[in-house]
Structure formats: C-alpha cells, structure tokens
Amino acid sequence: MRCNRGSPCSNCMRARKGDCVYENPSPAERSTTGQDRVADIGGDFNAFLSLPTPEDLVASANSGLPGASTGAASSSTGAPTPVSQSSVQELDILRNRLRQLESQLSSTTAAPSQSHVSTPASTLETSSSRLGGTFHLHSQGQHVGALATPRAISHKSRFFGQSHFVCGLPLLRDIIEAIDQYATETSGLVVAVQKCKTMAKRIKALRAPAWPTPLTAELASKAVCDSLVECYLEGIEKVYRILHIPTFRNKYDALWTSDVESDRDFVAQLKLVLALGATTYDDNFSLRASAVQWIYEVQTWISEPEFKSRLGVQFLQTNILLVLAREMVSVGGESSWIACGSLLRIAVSMGLHRDPALLSKTTTMACEMRRRLWNTILELCLQSSLSSGGPPMITEREFDTEPPRNFDDDQIIIDGATSRPDSVFTQVSTPRALRMTFASRLKVVKLLNDLRSGQSYQETLRLDAELKASYKEANRVLKDCKKGQNSPTEFELSVGDFIMRRYLCALHFPYYGLSLQEPSYAFSRKMTVESAFRMWSTESSDSAGGATSPDKQQFARLVTCSSGFFRLSVWQSSILLVLELRSTVQEDDGFSLAPVRPDLLNVMEDSKSWNLRTIEAGETNIKGYLMLSILMAQIKGIMRHLSETEIVESIVKAGEEAMQDALVVFESLLAQLQPEGTEIQDLQEIDLTFTDDWDSLMVDDFLDDGVSDPMAWIF
Known part of the structure; x- marks a missing residue:
C-alpha cells in the first residue's frame, strides 16, 4: 500500500x-x-x-x-x-x-x-558605435524564418517601448556607422557640435530664473495678457477642456478692475494660461523667457507642503495646466509620462474615476467639470505613453466615468440642464469626438508598449480597421455639426485629424523597416508614409505662401514654437518621409525618366527649413536639424551615384554646415539674452579640450538634455 x-x-x-x-x-x-x-x-x-x-x-x-x-x-x-x-x-x-x-x-x-510574466520569445541584439553609443535592440520573431520585429530599445538604465521613435534606430544604422568611421575628438563635426552644445547650455541658463522663484502678482501689460488668454482659449482649451471659461473670464476681469488682493490660486492658474498662450502668440515665440519665468513661479508655489488642503478642482486644473506648460515650453527634464502618471493618481484620489452619477448628489457644473477633467487626463496619459514608449498603465475596467455630456459652458451653470444632441456643436464636441476613439487608441498603445503583448501582424491589421472605424464615426459626428449654426473650427479639425494620424502611423511604423525587405508588409509601408504625409501637410500648408487663415496659422505656430507631442510628431513625420525618399532612391532601377517622387523631394527641402525655424523660435536641441541635414546629403550622394567614401565626406560636410547654421542663430539668441554691458564669449575661446569622449558627447550629453523631449533619444 x-x-x-x-x-x-x-x-x-x-x-x-x-x-x-x-x-x-x-x-x-x-x-x-x-x-x-x-x-x-x-x-x-x-x-x-x-x-x-x-x-x-x-x-x-x-x-x-x-x-x-x-x-x-x-x-x-x-x-x-x-x-x-x-x-x-x-x-x-x-x-x-x-x-x-x-x-x-x-x-x-x-x-x-x-x-513569472509570460512574455513572447525575444532576442537581444547589441549595437555599439562611437556616435550612437551602446543600444540593446529587443526583437521578436513571429514565426520560424520570419524577420525580427523590433519591440523595444534599452540604453543604460532606460527602456523604451515600440511606440518610441528610437525603435527606428536600425533605419539609421548605416549613416551612424559611416560617420563613426570619421568621428574623432578633433574632427570638424565634433568641434562644431560641442560649440553648439556649449552655447545651448548658456542660452538655457540665461532663460532660467533663480530657484525657488516665489509666485508674484506681476503680469505683462493687459493688452498682452488679453492676447495670450485668447490664444490659449482659441487653441489648447478647445481640445483639452480644463477651465470653465465663464468662471475664468469673470475672475480674469476682476483681477484688473478690483482693488482686492489677487487670489494666489487664480494667479497661478492664470500664469500657466499665459505661458501656454505664448506658444502661439507669434511666429518666433518672443515671450519664451517670460513663459519660463511664469512656469517656475507656479512650480515653486505648487511645491509648497500644503497638499491636502488644496486637493480640489482648481488645484487639479492647475496641475493639468502645469504638466502641459512644462512639456510645451520645454521646462525641466521630467518625462511627461511620469508627470501624467502622478496627475492620474491625484485624480483617482479625488474620485474622478467614478462617474459623478454614482457618487453623492451634486450640481450639474460639478458633475460636468469632473467628467471634463477626467477626460482630459485620459487623453494626456495616452499621448504621453505614445511619445515616451511607456505602457499606458490604465484600462477601461479601472474607471466608469462617462464622457462629458454635450453642454456649452454657460449651460452647466443651471442645475438640471439637458444636454444637447450630438448633431449640435458645443464647446465639448471635439473632446467628445476624440473620446469616441479612445478605446481603439488605447489598444494601439498597449499593443506597442505592453510587455506581454505578442503583436502578430494580424492583430495590427485588426486594430488598423478598428482605429479607422472609430475615427470615421467621430469624423461623421463633427461633420454633422458643421451643418448647424455653430461648427468646429479649422484648428479643431486639424488637431483631431493630426492626433488620429499619429496613432495610425505609430501602429504601422514597427513594420516599416521590414517592409523594405519583405513585400508582405507593403500595406504597413503605405499606411506609415500616408499618415506621415498627412501630419507633415498640416505644417507645410502654412509655409506654402499666400493667405493663411488664423486657425492654420495658429496650428503652424503650435508645431513650430512649442515642444512636446505636436512638434515631435511633425519632426518624426518629416524624418519618415525623408527615409522613404532614401529607400525610393535606393530602389530606383534607372529606367524611369520621371523624377523620383517630387513630392518627397519637396518635403526634404521644406523639412530642413522648418527645423531651422524651430531653432530660430528658441529651440536649443539641434539634433533634429543635424539628422535631416546628413540624411539629405546621403540621398543627394546616392542620386549623383557617388562612391561610399564620397558620400561619407558629403555627409560630414553637411553636418558641419548645419552646425554652423545653428551657431549663427544661437549667437543672435545670446545677444538678446545677455545682460547689457556684457559681451558674448568668442567661439574661438570656448574650451574644446573635452574630458568626455565622442560617445559621451553624442549619447549621454545629448540624451540628458531632458527626457521630456523624446527627440533627445534619436542618437
């Protein structure tokens, strides 16, 4: 027994x-x-x-x-x-x-x-170069004999999922290796890059006020403030509903007419509105230094150890504005994905993830403001996840808050008001339309950045159809609204289309590199290029010349002067289109008499000009301009049938010339920022006896410019 x-x-x-x-x-x-x-x-x-x-x-x-x-x-x-x-x-x-x-x-x-976390089988490939440093490419084979699909990139202590553009690093490997053979500490390109870095650090230091910077009631003139407030309300607020506009306007008017001491909570909120409005105030972001000052003041004020007593709707509004302002004005190095995660937890601690109808009875205005703020936080969390390559860290099962109801701001003041039908355009119609696509966009980001995601190509195609269907329905709702008395502005339609194209491009981009070798992925190549072209066209339409509508001008300023999601997406689309041009040139058999994609040739020239304009508007990150310049040189060398050695020489020369262009702009910016009576240090006197090697110069220093700017990860 x-x-x-x-x-x-x-x-x-x-x-x-x-x-x-x-x-x-x-x-x-x-x-x-x-x-x-x-x-x-x-x-x-x-x-x-x-x-x-x-x-x-x-x-x-x-x-x-x-x-x-x-x-x-x-x-x-x-x-x-x-x-x-x-x-x-x-x-x-x-x-x-x-x-x-x-x-x-x-x-x-x-x-x-x-x-144990069940993850798909993956391989790890390490790529090292003096220019690019050491990167680890995490790839996944879908079946035996299949080409590896890039899943993530890790570098030192940082890990980025598939939606981060750095996962396209293999597409630039040939150009990195070519320059790597040339780059030394004394080469002209390295010296020029170091000069740009030195001046960029000086510019940022002159812009940044002392820390801490106490919050004051000092503002710009009323005329300037009025313009900045309108820029904000007619732009960002239309897409990300944060404020109750009538309440904000009443407090704003009282600020200039009343003798009573200003409410510090409102002053903090107002300064962030002014900082965000400054990004579309003019073509060169002339108020950037003031915007940085205002953000520093609010950051100092919000860092005071008085959290619990402030935990309310106005405090949450200010936090949302601060996250947006820091990203769009490029203040500080904190990742917006991390900041949005903190924002999400503040909202959950306040119960915004529960629909107000399930909580204690309250006013219509309180209910709708909670729904609007939760909706905005969801949108920001998803966008930051897409840009940073981090998982969204939220599912639809974790909240039951309904989308904002179709009210104008003046309606929700009245208790018991009835929301309008979807066919009637209101001040929340655009955010409501974006919310209709939230579920499909969330699935896209989860597919790209979730550790457990296997990501078969069939799943990509299924999500492609789902994403397009949700956008088609949202677009139909907005088009129905155009038939009424009120209709969405051109700015709102442009932003909505831009956001959807960005997710569609991100969904197919992992297969773009594979499509250059494997025809079975041709559909992803087509969708990647088409989506990138649509995103790029939103910027290029303003630079084409001729009369420009205020809405188009405002969006063009947003993607040129601000940092973050919109400018980064335009830059990525331009890089993608230039890479497509390079692939087309390499595939050209020489039998066609027609020029190679004249539309892409125009994009190549326009994108370089646009990148230089971003530097003239105050951007100190020169990597985008450098990368486009050397890609252009490579393409022109291929079209002229130059030898590999000659192409490398032209690439290096183009890089040096690009850095000289940036230096001219930096000298002008320094002249404006330097205190009176001081002289700009002669570039010849800058200490170029580096203690760091080329790898540190191009990787660590470049990447440490601030992880809030994902463009910093291109090298």
Missing part, C-alpha cells in the same frame, strides 16, 4: 508503530520542478482519498468494543479505551495532513502566476 508519508504514516499507525523513519532523498529527487511538485502533491491527495473516511475509522474503532452490536451509546458513555484513543489521534493527524496538502497545492499552483 502506498505510504502517505505522514508522521507517523498511515501504514505505521495500522501496525501500531510509534515512529516512522524515511530515507533522505537524493539531490536529484529534491530538485523537482513545479510540475513534479504538483504531481507529488496530487499523488498525496490520491493516497489520502484511498484512506478510510473518518466515519469508517469511528465505526472500525467501535467494532472492537464490547457491546458494539447493541449501539454506540454504550461505548460513548464509558472511559476511552486504547483503541478509541488511537482513532481520535489518527483523525487529528489526517485533518492536519489535509490542511498541509491543501496549503502546498495552493502555493505551488499560485506561485507561477505571481512571480
């Missing part, structure tokens, strides 16, 4: 032996896998089930007593005999053994799901 390995075991108990002795198992026997352990425990359970039941044991014990045939009562009234005492002990042992087996089985079966 099988031993149940109890102490004592069942066999020894029947034989009336007091002790059991077990042989020590061999090391091989002791080192069992989790499945073997479950099997052993299952065997113990089978042995346990084969034992007599407690009722059988009691009956067996009673059968040995005198008078058992007359009933159990006679045995239960007397003193226990040795046999009955043994039976009770055996029952206790069996109960204890059952508890042990249940506990072991539970811990053994539960442990794998708690300690």
Whole structure:
C-alpha cells in the first residue's frame, strides 16, 4: 500500500508503530520542478482519498468494543479505551495532513502566476558605435524564418517601448556607422557640435530664473495678457477642456478692475494660461523667457507642503495646466509620462474615476467639470505613453466615468440642464469626438508598449480597421455639426485629424523597416508614409505662401514654437518621409525618366527649413536639424551615384554646415539674452579640450538634455 508519508504514516499507525523513519532523498529527487511538485502533491491527495473516511475509522474503532452490536451509546458513555484513543489521534493527524496538502497545492499552483510574466520569445541584439553609443535592440520573431520585429530599445538604465521613435534606430544604422568611421575628438563635426552644445547650455541658463522663484502678482501689460488668454482659449482649451471659461473670464476681469488682493490660486492658474498662450502668440515665440519665468513661479508655489488642503478642482486644473506648460515650453527634464502618471493618481484620489452619477448628489457644473477633467487626463496619459514608449498603465475596467455630456459652458451653470444632441456643436464636441476613439487608441498603445503583448501582424491589421472605424464615426459626428449654426473650427479639425494620424502611423511604423525587405508588409509601408504625409501637410500648408487663415496659422505656430507631442510628431513625420525618399532612391532601377517622387523631394527641402525655424523660435536641441541635414546629403550622394567614401565626406560636410547654421542663430539668441554691458564669449575661446569622449558627447550629453523631449533619444 502506498505510504502517505505522514508522521507517523498511515501504514505505521495500522501496525501500531510509534515512529516512522524515511530515507533522505537524493539531490536529484529534491530538485523537482513545479510540475513534479504538483504531481507529488496530487499523488498525496490520491493516497489520502484511498484512506478510510473518518466515519469508517469511528465505526472500525467501535467494532472492537464490547457491546458494539447493541449501539454506540454504550461505548460513548464509558472511559476511552486504547483503541478509541488511537482513532481520535489518527483523525487529528489526517485533518492536519489535509490542511498541509491543501496549503502546498495552493502555493505551488499560485506561485507561477505571481512571480513569472509570460512574455513572447525575444532576442537581444547589441549595437555599439562611437556616435550612437551602446543600444540593446529587443526583437521578436513571429514565426520560424520570419524577420525580427523590433519591440523595444534599452540604453543604460532606460527602456523604451515600440511606440518610441528610437525603435527606428536600425533605419539609421548605416549613416551612424559611416560617420563613426570619421568621428574623432578633433574632427570638424565634433568641434562644431560641442560649440553648439556649449552655447545651448548658456542660452538655457540665461532663460532660467533663480530657484525657488516665489509666485508674484506681476503680469505683462493687459493688452498682452488679453492676447495670450485668447490664444490659449482659441487653441489648447478647445481640445483639452480644463477651465470653465465663464468662471475664468469673470475672475480674469476682476483681477484688473478690483482693488482686492489677487487670489494666489487664480494667479497661478492664470500664469500657466499665459505661458501656454505664448506658444502661439507669434511666429518666433518672443515671450519664451517670460513663459519660463511664469512656469517656475507656479512650480515653486505648487511645491509648497500644503497638499491636502488644496486637493480640489482648481488645484487639479492647475496641475493639468502645469504638466502641459512644462512639456510645451520645454521646462525641466521630467518625462511627461511620469508627470501624467502622478496627475492620474491625484485624480483617482479625488474620485474622478467614478462617474459623478454614482457618487453623492451634486450640481450639474460639478458633475460636468469632473467628467471634463477626467477626460482630459485620459487623453494626456495616452499621448504621453505614445511619445515616451511607456505602457499606458490604465484600462477601461479601472474607471466608469462617462464622457462629458454635450453642454456649452454657460449651460452647466443651471442645475438640471439637458444636454444637447450630438448633431449640435458645443464647446465639448471635439473632446467628445476624440473620446469616441479612445478605446481603439488605447489598444494601439498597449499593443506597442505592453510587455506581454505578442503583436502578430494580424492583430495590427485588426486594430488598423478598428482605429479607422472609430475615427470615421467621430469624423461623421463633427461633420454633422458643421451643418448647424455653430461648427468646429479649422484648428479643431486639424488637431483631431493630426492626433488620429499619429496613432495610425505609430501602429504601422514597427513594420516599416521590414517592409523594405519583405513585400508582405507593403500595406504597413503605405499606411506609415500616408499618415506621415498627412501630419507633415498640416505644417507645410502654412509655409506654402499666400493667405493663411488664423486657425492654420495658429496650428503652424503650435508645431513650430512649442515642444512636446505636436512638434515631435511633425519632426518624426518629416524624418519618415525623408527615409522613404532614401529607400525610393535606393530602389530606383534607372529606367524611369520621371523624377523620383517630387513630392518627397519637396518635403526634404521644406523639412530642413522648418527645423531651422524651430531653432530660430528658441529651440536649443539641434539634433533634429543635424539628422535631416546628413540624411539629405546621403540621398543627394546616392542620386549623383557617388562612391561610399564620397558620400561619407558629403555627409560630414553637411553636418558641419548645419552646425554652423545653428551657431549663427544661437549667437543672435545670446545677444538678446545677455545682460547689457556684457559681451558674448568668442567661439574661438570656448574650451574644446573635452574630458568626455565622442560617445559621451553624442549619447549621454545629448540624451540628458531632458527626457521630456523624446527627440533627445534619436542618437
């Protein structure tokens, strides 16, 4: 009979032996896998089930007593005999053994799901160069013989998912390796880059006020403030609903007419509105230094250790504005993805993830403001996840807050107001339309950045169809609104289309590199290029010349003067289109008399001009301009059928010329920022005896410009 390995075991108990002795198992026997352990425990359970039941044991014990045939009562009234005492002990042992087996089985079966994350099979490829540093490319083969799909990039302590543009690094590998052969600490390109870095640091230092910077009531002139407020309300506020506009305007007007001391909470909110409005105030972001000052003041104020007493709607509004302002004005190095995660947790702690209808009864305005703020936070979290390559860290199961209802701002002041039908355009119609696409966009980002995502190409195609269907429905709703008295502005339509194209491009971009070698991915190549072209056209339409509508001008300023999601997306689209041009040139067999994609040739020239305009508007990151310049030189060299050596020489020369262009702009910016009476340091006097090598110069220093700017990861 099988031993149940109890102490004592069942066999020894029947034989009336007091002790059991077990042989020590061999090391091989002791080192069992989790499945073997479950099997052993299952065997113990089978042995346990084969034992007599407690009722059988009691009956067996009673059968040995005198008078058992007359009933159990006679045995239960007397003193226990040795046999009955043994039976009770055996029952206790069996109960204890059952508890042990249940506990072991539970811990053994539960442990794998708690300690192990099931991830798709992946390979790790390490790429090192003096220009690019050391990067680890995490790839995934979908089936035997398939080309590897890039899943993520890691560099030192940083890890970025597939939606981050740096995962396209393999597309630039040839150009990095070519320059790597030339780059030395004394080469002209390295010296020029170091000069740009030195001047860029000086510019940023002159812009930044002292820390901490106390919040003051000092503002720009009323005329300037009025213009900045309108820039904000007619731009960013139309897409990201944060403020109740009538309430904000009342407080703003009172600020200029009342003799009462200003409310510090509102002053902080106003300064962030002014900073955001400054990004579209003019073509060169002339108020950048003031915007930085205002953000520093609010950051100092919000860092004061008075959190709990401030936890309310106005404080949350200010936090949202601060996250947006820091990203769009490029203040500080904190990733917007991290900042949005903190923002999300503040909102959850306030209960915004629960629909107001499920909470205590409150006013219509309170309900709708909570829904609007939650909707805006969801949008910002998703966009930051897409840009940073981090997982969204939220699912639709974790909240039940409904989308904002179709109210204008003046309606929600009235309790019991009825929302308007979708066909009537209101001040929340555009955010509501974007919310209709939220579920499909969330699936896209999860597919790209989720660690457990296997990402088959069929799933990509399925999400492509779902994303397009949701956008088609949202677009239909907005088009229906255009038939009424009020309609969405051109700015709102441009932003909505731009956002959707960005997600569509991100969905297919992982297969773009594969499509250059494998025709079965041609659809992804087509969708990537088309989406990039649509995003780029939103900027190029303003620079084409001729009369420009205010809405188009405002969007063009947004993508040129601001930092963050919109400018980065335009830059990425321009790089993608230039890469497509390079691939087209390389694939050209020379038999066609027509020029190679004249539309892409125009994009190449226009994108370089646009990147230079971003530097003239105050951008100190010159990597985008440098990358486009050397790509252009490579393409022109291929078209002229130059040798590899000649192409490398032209690439390096183009890089040096690009850095000289940037230096001219930086000198002009420094002249404006330097205190009166001081002279700009001559570039020849800049210390170029580097203590860092080329790898540190191009990787660590470039990447440490601020992780809030994902463009910093292009090298």
